[in-house]
Amino acid sequence: MSIYKSKSEFPIITIKNLPYDLKNNDIFDMVSNFGNLHQIRIGKLPDNKGSAIVIFKNFKSAKLAVGKLNGYNFNGRYLVVGFLNIEKSTVTTLQNEIILKNSDNADGAPEDES
Numbered sequence: 001m002s003i004y005k006s007k008s009e010f011p012i013i014t015i016k017n018l019p020y021d022l023k024n025n026d027i028f029d030m031v032s033n034f035g036n037l038h039q040i041r042i043g044k045l046p047d048n049k050g051s052a053i054v055i056f057k058n059f060k061s062a063k064l065a066v067g068k069l070n071g072y073n074f075n076g077r078y079l080v081v082g083f084l085n086i087e088k089s090t091v092t093t094l095q096n097e098i099i100l101k102n103s104d105n106a107d108g109a110p111e112d113e114s
Helices: 024-034 059-069 088-105
Strands: 012-016 037-042 051-056 080-083
Touching (some): 012 059, 024 037, 024 051, 024 059, 051 059, 059 080
Antiparallel strands (some): 012 080, 037 051
16 A cells, blocks of 8 residues: 555656756755755656656655746746656555565575575
8 A cells, every 4th residue: 555645646746848968966956945855867868858857755845846846947948847647556566566575585585695
């Protein structure tokens, strides 16, 4: 069972229309005042350049960032900011796979070190 009530409650946001030469520190400076961060990922491939994914430690911080940054003029570019669309069923499936894998490794047998 997920701790999040709906797919919109994951503290993960996307930021689009960023300059291509932006660095992690630039994004950190832009979003860190909204709350504690877990991770920042900047798109490097042709289909996701100019975008980033930011994972906050809590939903409240992510919601505040979306509210303040969506439409914000950053270096002459208007940012498009929103929550990452995550299907709850996918997360539940992944959580179940992790639990199963961890229970298989918890049988007391040493792991293969080769």
